[in-house]
Amino acid sequence: MVAIRHERAPVTAENLSPERLKVDMAAGCLMRSSLILRFRGHDEMEAGLVANGYQVPDVREAPGRPGREFVFVTERTT
Known part of the structure; x- marks a missing residue:
């Protein structure tokens, strides 16, 4: 089973920085991914x-x- 959670992204006039947390329950792995969108x-x-x-x-x-x-x-x- 895999659970994915999207975190609230800090927003400024020029940037949006969303993060995603992915948990693989069977493997016991936690992965966090993030990016920065620049306007x-x-x-x-x-x-x-x-x-x-x-x-x-x-x-x-x-x-x-x-x-x-x-x-x-x-x-x-x-």
């Missing part, structure tokens, strides 16, 4: 792409989340 603004995202050798000819709204998420159309410059 970037439009300008920060575009600057990061340009700094890493990309042009950004177009930015579109994500179809399922207009005004909240964006798709950056890029071209490699180097």
Whole structure:
């Protein structure tokens, strides 16, 4: 039997850090996994792409989340 528990994630304006605890009762194992999701603004995202050798000819709204998420159309410059 395996039990999985999701822990409340600390949330800031820029980060979300969820954690998951998985317990394998038969094997007596406890595993914890975590990740950090970082939210970037439009300008920060575009600057990061340009700094890493990309042009950004177009930015579109994500179809399922207009005004909240964006798709950056890029071209490699180097």
